[in-house]
Amino acid sequence: MKHLILGAVCALAMAFGSTTVQAADDYTDHVVNSTSRGLAMDGFDPVAYFVEGKPAKGNQAFRADHKGRTWLFASTKNRNTFLAAPDSYAPQNNGWCAWAVAHGYAAEVDFIDGWFIAEDKLYVTWSADVKERFLKDKDALLAQSQANWDNVHAGLQDGSVKFVAHSQRPNLGFIHPQQLPES
Structure with a gap:
């Protein structure tokens, strides 16, 4: 039995990458997934996902503070839209990977290809592949993500929950902060 459990843990580690627990000190208090620059x-721009149907990089000229972080927007209109109803536009799970939260841990996300909107809410995931897996069982995983969020959030703050960073999987090519390709 012991070998069966060890084998399952190893298989999961290979399937989802490193299971190394990384201290998430670079992410301050984990209120929202943010860069070390806050x-x-x-x-x-969180509003762009809804109004443009795609990610857009924000501009320092259109910024706002919410939940202790600086949010950037592509326009004054998007900033004002966000400020009128921030909970309607901010990503669920405070911007941590919906798949990871559904499975009881936290992980960085791909803001360019790993996002989707469900039930008028923005969700982000580790990558485009993880997003596709999530969407195959969306209803169950959304419910599990919502059920797990309070425990994952508390675990991020006290260090008791696993945190997986893209830097642990350099072969994926993620560098944070992410940049949109030049158009």
């Missing part, structure tokens, strides 16, 4: 969502 920018929420790597500086992406």
